[in-house]
Amino acid sequence: MSTGVWLVGARGSVATTAVVGAAAVAAGLTPPTGCVTESPDFAGTRLPELGDLVFGGHDVAGTGLAKRAEQLVRSGVVPAGLPGLVADDLAAADAEIRPGVHVPVDARDQATAAAALVSDIAAFRERRGLDRVVVINVASTEPPAGEHPAHRSLDALSAALASGTDVLPASSLYAYAALTAGCPYVDFTPSTGARLPALDELARRRGVPYAGRDGKTGETLLKSVLAPMFAQRALRVRAWSGTNLLGGGDGATLADPAAAAAKNASKSLVVGRTLGYPVDGEVHIDYVADLGDWKTAWDHVVFDGFLGARMSLQFTWQGCDSALAAPLVLDLVRLMALAHASGVAGPVSELAFFFKDPVGADGTTGGPGVDHALATQYETLRSWAASR
Amino acid sequence: MSTGVWLVGARGSVATTAVVGAAAVAAGLTPPTGCVTESPDFAGTRLPELGDLVFGGHDVAGTGLAKRAEQLVRSGVVPAGLPGLVADDLAAADAEIRPGVHVPVDARDQATAAAALVSDIAAFRERRGLDRVVVINVASTEPPAGEHPAHRSLDALSAALASGTDVLPASSLYAYAALTAGCPYVDFTPSTGARLPALDELARRRGVPYAGRDGKTGETLLKSVLAPMFAQRALRVRAWSGTNLLGGGDGATLADPAAAAAKNASKSLVVGRTLGYPVDGEVHIDYVADLGDWKTAWDHVVFDGFLGARMSLQFTWQGCDSALAAPLVLDLVRLMALAHASGVAGPVSELAFFFKDPVGADGTTGGPGVDHALATQYETLRSWAASR
Amino acid sequence: MSTGVWLVGARGSVATTAVVGAAAVAAGLTPPTGCVTESPDFAGTRLPELGDLVFGGHDVAGTGLAKRAEQLVRSGVVPAGLPGLVADDLAAADAEIRPGVHVPVDARDQATAAAALVSDIAAFRERRGLDRVVVINVASTEPPAGEHPAHRSLDALSAALASGTDVLPASSLYAYAALTAGCPYVDFTPSTGARLPALDELARRRGVPYAGRDGKTGETLLKSVLAPMFAQRALRVRAWSGTNLLGGGDGATLADPAAAAAKNASKSLVVGRTLGYPVDGEVHIDYVADLGDWKTAWDHVVFDGFLGARMSLQFTWQGCDSALAAPLVLDLVRLMALAHASGVAGPVSELAFFFKDPVGADGTTGGPGVDHALATQYETLRSWAASR
Amino acid sequence: MSTGVWLVGARGSVATTAVVGAAAVAAGLTPPTGCVTESPDFAGTRLPELGDLVFGGHDVAGTGLAKRAEQLVRSGVVPAGLPGLVADDLAAADAEIRPGVHVPVDARDQATAAAALVSDIAAFRERRGLDRVVVINVASTEPPAGEHPAHRSLDALSAALASGTDVLPASSLYAYAALTAGCPYVDFTPSTGARLPALDELARRRGVPYAGRDGKTGETLLKSVLAPMFAQRALRVRAWSGTNLLGGGDGATLADPAAAAAKNASKSLVVGRTLGYPVDGEVHIDYVADLGDWKTAWDHVVFDGFLGARMSLQFTWQGCDSALAAPLVLDLVRLMALAHASGVAGPVSELAFFFKDPVGADGTTGGPGVDHALATQYETLRSWAASR
Ligand SMILES: NC(=O)c1ccc[n+]([C@@H]2O[C@H](COP(=O)([O-])OP(=O)(O)OC[C@H]3O[C@@H](n4cnc5c(N)ncnc54)[C@H](O)[C@@H]3O)[C@@H](O)[C@H]2O)c1
Ligand SMILES: NC(=O)c1ccc[n+]([C@@H]2O[C@H](COP(=O)([O-])OP(=O)(O)OC[C@H]3O[C@@H](n4cnc5c(N)ncnc54)[C@H](O)[C@@H]3O)[C@@H](O)[C@H]2O)c1
Ligand SMILES: NC(=O)c1ccc[n+]([C@@H]2O[C@H](COP(=O)([O-])OP(=O)(O)OC[C@H]3O[C@@H](n4cnc5c(N)ncnc54)[C@H](O)[C@@H]3O)[C@@H](O)[C@H]2O)c1
Ligand SMILES: NC(=O)c1ccc[n+]([C@@H]2O[C@H](COP(=O)([O-])OP(=O)(O)OC[C@H]3O[C@@H](n4cnc5c(N)ncnc54)[C@H](O)[C@@H]3O)[C@@H](O)[C@H]2O)c1
Ligand code: NA
Ligand code: NA
The missing domain is CATH 3.40.50.720 (NAD(P)-binding Rossmann-like Domain)
Structure with missing residues (x-):
């Protein structure tokens, strides 16, 4: 073929x-x-x-x-x-x-x-x-x-x-x-x-x-395994915030807020859809020229456990997007x-x-x-x- | 009933x-x-x-x-x-x-x-x-x-x-x-x-x-969703290291290396079994009295992507174990x-x-x-x- | 008195x-x-x-x-x-x-x-x-x-x-x-x-x-010791990015971009003034109601060492602002x-x-x-x- | 000359x-x-x-x-x-x-x-x-x-x-x-x-x-600016824990616990001496061959503020040691x-x-x-x- x-x-x-x-x-x-x-x-x-x-x-x-x-x-x-x-x-x-x-x-x-x-x-x-x-x-x-x-x-x-x-x-x-x-x-x-x-x-x-x-190569990939984990464990996610730092041609394009808007719309689907309720939190995409083709994503998740105990998960993903x-x-x-x-x-x-x-x-x-x-x-x- | x-x-x-x-x-x-x-x-x-x-x-x-x-x-x-x-x-x-x-x-x-x-x-x-x-x-x-x-x-x-x-x-x-x-x-x-x-x-x-x-309530819970992600995406995990800080009665018990040995044996199963190859890296359990019932786990994963590009994932989990x-x-x-x-x-x-x-x-x-x-x-x- | x-x-x-x-x-x-x-x-x-x-x-x-x-x-x-x-x-x-x-x-x-x-x-x-x-x-x-x-x-x-x-x-x-x-x-x-x-x-x-x-109680406090460290060690800071998550009355106020502008102007002084050259990077302030009086700040610093080796420092500060x-x-x-x-x-x-x-x-x-x-x-x- | x-x-x-x-x-x-x-x-x-x-x-x-x-x-x-x-x-x-x-x-x-x-x-x-x-x-x-x-x-x-x-x-x-x-x-x-x-x-x-x-090139360098910050702000450090991951020749040498002992003795001086009181917490040095000459250090600091409010600082340092x-x-x-x-x-x-x-x-x-x-x-x- x-x-x-x-x-x-x-x-x-x-x-x-x-x-x-x-x-x-x-x-x-x-x-x-x-x-x-x-x-x-x-x-x-x-x-x-x-x-x-x-x-x-x-x-x-x-x-x-x-x-x-x-x-x-x-x-x-x-x-x-x-x-x-x-x-x-x-x-x-x-x-x-x-x-x-x-x-x-x-x-x-x-x-x-x-x-x-x-x-x-x-x-x-x-x-x-x-x-x-x-x-x-x-x-x-x-x-x-x-x-x-x-x-x-x-x-x-x-x-x-x-x-x-x-x-x-x-x-x-x-x-x-x-x-x-x-x-x-x-x-x-x-x-x-x-x-x-x-x-x-x-x-x-x-x-x-x-x-x-x-x-789906970075932050959203992680969300697609972490959000189901919270759902299956019946833990209540209160807020999911994210910051993405990237350079390269893609980063330069996304420094334009209009282009970033398209990306952010894609990025925000997985959490809400998986959990079934709206989750607080913003997602930022920052252009950092010196990072070149490397992206750093930091996510911070606040969630509740039994008796309302407040907990958190943070991750930092350092990936080569290409x-x-x-x-x-x-x-x-x-x-x-x-x-x-x-x-x-x-x-x-x-x-x-x-x-x-x-x-x-x-x-x-x-x-x-x-x-x-x-x-x-x-x-x-x-x-x-x-x-x- | x-x-x-x-x-x-x-x-x-x-x-x-x-x-x-x-x-x-x-x-x-x-x-x-x-x-x-x-x-x-x-x-x-x-x-x-x-x-x-x-x-x-x-x-x-x-x-x-x-x-x-x-x-x-x-x-x-x-x-x-x-x-x-x-x-x-x-x-x-x-x-x-x-x-x-x-x-x-x-x-x-x-x-x-x-x-x-x-x-x-x-x-x-x-x-x-x-x-x-x-x-x-x-x-x-x-x-x-x-x-x-x-x-x-x-x-x-x-x-x-x-x-x-x-x-x-x-x-x-x-x-x-x-x-x-x-x-x-x-x-x-x-x-x-x-x-x-x-x-x-x-x-x-x-x-x-x-x-x-x-x-399975913390670090290993995360491993059980992250290791399959790496496997399904055909990314090669090079090393997975972890440090767990905890206080409380459980922490005091695990400050004894013999008791910690039992815990570490349990903890190390998921990554190797899921990925199907041995993965480098140590897991530490440290007793930090002032953390009480709260546990902080930090994991650091080194992995390879296409053409051997070296990447990493870190997470910090702050959970209330009880x-x-x-x-x-x-x-x-x-x-x-x-x-x-x-x-x-x-x-x-x-x-x-x-x-x-x-x-x-x-x-x-x-x-x-x-x-x-x-x-x-x-x-x-x-x-x-x-x-x- | x-x-x-x-x-x-x-x-x-x-x-x-x-x-x-x-x-x-x-x-x-x-x-x-x-x-x-x-x-x-x-x-x-x-x-x-x-x-x-x-x-x-x-x-x-x-x-x-x-x-x-x-x-x-x-x-x-x-x-x-x-x-x-x-x-x-x-x-x-x-x-x-x-x-x-x-x-x-x-x-x-x-x-x-x-x-x-x-x-x-x-x-x-x-x-x-x-x-x-x-x-x-x-x-x-x-x-x-x-x-x-x-x-x-x-x-x-x-x-x-x-x-x-x-x-x-x-x-x-x-x-x-x-x-x-x-x-x-x-x-x-x-x-x-x-x-x-x-x-x-x-x-x-x-x-x-x-x-x-x-x-000066959080991110900027840390900048005021870290920026001098980079300067004294002659390391070249390429980008310094920050995200601040906070709730409480102060967080609610700063959710208004106009109020946040005042804060951001204060926050950005220390790095540029200490290093003596302009540094790339944005600072975000996000209101996350569920964090209450607790603030989480994540900073990511990219810097160069000898022969241009690219390195990074990240910190997460979890402080009770009041x-x-x-x-x-x-x-x-x-x-x-x-x-x-x-x-x-x-x-x-x-x-x-x-x-x-x-x-x-x-x-x-x-x-x-x-x-x-x-x-x-x-x-x-x-x-x-x-x-x- | x-x-x-x-x-x-x-x-x-x-x-x-x-x-x-x-x-x-x-x-x-x-x-x-x-x-x-x-x-x-x-x-x-x-x-x-x-x-x-x-x-x-x-x-x-x-x-x-x-x-x-x-x-x-x-x-x-x-x-x-x-x-x-x-x-x-x-x-x-x-x-x-x-x-x-x-x-x-x-x-x-x-x-x-x-x-x-x-x-x-x-x-x-x-x-x-x-x-x-x-x-x-x-x-x-x-x-x-x-x-x-x-x-x-x-x-x-x-x-x-x-x-x-x-x-x-x-x-x-x-x-x-x-x-x-x-x-x-x-x-x-x-x-x-x-x-x-x-x-x-x-x-x-x-x-x-x-x-x-x-x-002094990594974790200890950071300690030498962060410990004085805690001291000058009268914040009480409860525990300072650290994990260092490194490969290279130096990493291979330090995989020997006896050699690591020398390193750890050096590393632990700055915090105790600066703060003037003993601080809880362990320091680990792990050999991770795939990291080569690059070192990742994660430190976790627990400290108290006014009225005993418990706070924390974490940092991740990714440096090229040579x-x-x-x-x-x-x-x-x-x-x-x-x-x-x-x-x-x-x-x-x-x-x-x-x-x-x-x-x-x-x-x-x-x-x-x-x-x-x-x-x-x-x-x-x-x-x-x-x-x-
Ligand atoms: N790398 C990832 O992980 C990832 C993930 C999801 C989506 N994407 C998307 O993949 C795309 C490519 O990313 P990249 O890093 O290769 O970006 P890049 O800037 O390196 O390459 C984009 C290329 O598109 C070309 N181009 C621009 N307008 C064009 C047009 N009208 N017709 C034809 N070509 C045009 C540019 O000249 C350039 O060569 C981006 O849209 C990015 O958002 C990448
Ligand atoms: N909390 C978690 O997330 C989690 C996860 C996995 C496993 N565990 C395990 O659960 C267990 C309990 O954790 P914990 O935080 O409640 O610890 P804990 O120290 O608060 O409680 C343990 C209790 O066991 C009692 N005990 C000790 N020896 C006993 C004996 N021979 N017979 C009867 N009772 C005895 C102690 O007196 C104490 O009351 C630990 O083994 C821990 O490793 C906890
Ligand atoms: N907590 C910190 O670490 C920190 C650091 C730097 C600066 N600050 C600043 O301190 C201030 C107070 O923070 P907070 O957390 O106590 O906020 P808060 O929202 O809890 O309290 C602000 C108080 O100001 C009152 N107020 C509003 N407008 C007023 C007016 N016109 N006249 C008189 N009172 C008025 C409100 O009613 C409220 O009681 C904020 O401006 C904050 O940015 C706080
Ligand atoms: N790189 C850093 O940031 C840093 C910081 C503090 C201390 N150090 C110390 O610097 C030293 C060198 O680090 P490195 O990364 O270059 O290590 P390396 O393993 O690359 O080099 C060590 C060299 O020492 C040689 N050597 C071993 N035993 C010797 C002996 N008896 N006589 C002469 N040479 C001998 C080895 O053959 C090798 O060439 C280490 O002790 C390390 O702990 C490095
Ligand atoms: Na904002
Ligand atoms: Na070790």
């Missing part, structure tokens, strides 16, 4: 780490640490091999992957010497990166821009003789998009685009192009992407699966290839394990089939993959 | 908190926070009511429960004013506390001492007209007991006792007495208790269930009453949710039916309780 | 704790923990005795001190039983509390309101036969006040007030009244208070000392009585040890005589007190 | 980092971050230039400095590429490293071994035409040495050595050799070194200064050269700023002239250096 990986934001830290890592693992240079689908629980599944993935993508930046990989060496994400060992793979992927689109789109209208994106992806599929191409959005987080009537149905959207009206945020334009090209689509960012009724409809009609959104995200990107590509191969269309709620804001079976946030407890999500994922 | 609760260590912090709390919840003075069996998931089960529990027990200390409750007010475990509101319940329980036994037993041999314990429990059951009495060990942790051939079978044990040889640590003498009296028995401590082939045999022959051991343990004691009593009522004999491995060192279906540590992941344990518990 | 203590915000947590504590220490019920001026370094100084202090004050709230003290028992600040033992002292202080003023002032103009405040303080001094009265502002933090030309000189201020124009925030109105009454004045809050050229002039003309501002502030209030009263008795007029920069935003010898923030390193501040304080 | 630096343990992490760093700073490749004597406060002092230092030393290991430097690159202490840029300096230092001695000494007696050490140092001084050579011990920490009557006076020591009896631990043999060769000597480790009456006498007689011991130690080694060399040049003989208690266990003016631990507060130590250092 030859599978293409089309990365939106292909020159970013996550994308570059994914390309370097896939090559390094395939070449036996490093173990597949952090790749969920490489663990024994997924041994019998019909997933494409890591070594068979072919990379390409869109980006609006011009820095080549080899240079990006060297930057990641300097910030400690990628081991010194490794980019040189996979230079051919980086060059091959680099040759498949095409200019992306900004929104608002210059000169062209969105229909024209979308057509160009579709054609880039389709050309990649043909040129490389791929069975399918999974498109995955790892571009910079957008500010939350305003609502628009054209989002509500595919007909309305088609009509708006046909009339030359620009109604989509960039992430949704990419999703529209991917689905139109018949490609499985994944939102790894908190951006709108495919999370619009019109695009849900498009996916179902075209018979392609989509999944998302916002990769190293946490990249293997999940590879997992998602493999799993979406499987979904596509086995005829799944529309939202794949069984991949909730990977996301802060998992799509429900009806295409909405927190819709049917979504549980926020990591253990339940894992069991759902494992049995879903085994049964395809 | 009228159920007796026989507390070994009935004047300790955990026991006193359990008696105060059961009365306060029954009287509607406080919500049942921390009582797992009061949560909606257990709504349809056939458990005895909290308000129907009748308390008694053994202890070697003489301080009355009213006074112990006041000490717990001063250390912040029990709210000011509450002991006065449940004074009658405390007095009633106090009147049912009998002198326990030390090991080595003075003057009497262990057979004679055991007979006295059996008769105390049986008299309590009759005097109070109880359907059954659940015996639960919440006495001070013992040093690990040496092995002895008489532990290997019931015949060997009976012969040794009959010959006047003392072969059991105190916790096992209590377990022997409880099982002999036909009572379900629970080890809430890391002491040997029923964890001997001879006593496993006794439980099965007498048709009574037993469970244990070592209530307030965490007491509601679980009540849960265990209710669940063991259910087990007994429904004819379960021998080890109840389905209660692993509550313990650091859960007994397997064959009566051994880590035997069949035991998983160390909290989420799996909870699901096992829930469906077990629902099906009785 | 009989000394009056006039508390602006006399029914608040800090004020109530100060009154309870002064009585308890004087009665020998508790050691003077946290009272700097009770330590051996101040043994030979001519300070009034704690037991000789006489309390009164202004507040806009009506709850009696006995009731406030009981609330502080429930939140764990004051030991159970203590308010009863000092009931007479609480009643005596309560009898000396007069209604304060809000700004904007209802009906009356500020000149009239100030005259009423002056007369309250003067009447207290006479009625109780006091040598002097130290006025100390422990009322709720105000939003930062806008600038006004009338703030620039005493003449301009007098003219504005005489003309019936309201130009002062409440804290400055209290400062104006105190200085007019010839009383030493202390700003324990970050509010404007005496920090106006017009009031500095008034203090010098009236020959009374003033000091402030914003008691218990940290109240003994400093008593210290300040004693020290200001000494200043007054020894003829000091205008700003007392030698008390910088106590404040986040210490006044310089010229009446400005960071003016001459101010160093932000705690050790230097302590030495300055000690020798100043010894030489009076 | 041409100054030699003779490193005992010259192939260790600290030594290698010092050699790499001195060269890099001298070449302008990196700023002198972490070098105290490069800060403005030391601008006018008569210290030798960093670029004028000439390196040599003893070690029992054979790995060359270039290779050790590459290992330090891999563990993140030294920036990639830097060893190549200072290859000549590394080669020059390497050429001056001579085989050290183990204790017990093979075949030779200690007098003979000492003579060999003396002659190595003297030959280095002559060969390189140095004004003086400062010997600094950065070898592996030894277990605490037993007492011996020959330690009590120089006569007794000389007699013992003359008679062929081995009475010195290795560190003291190096100190004996250094002082005999007329060289200033510094103990950067907690080993015995010069801390014997016999060697104190030797230093005074030979007219050479010595200093030590145990470089990057913290190496610049201090350079500082000490420069300062000891100054001491020697200005005729100081015997213990230099004014260098307490650098040490966990600073020598007093009488040659004993905590003797006259020693204060454990960092701020006081800094002021003493600064004025001492300025006045030479």
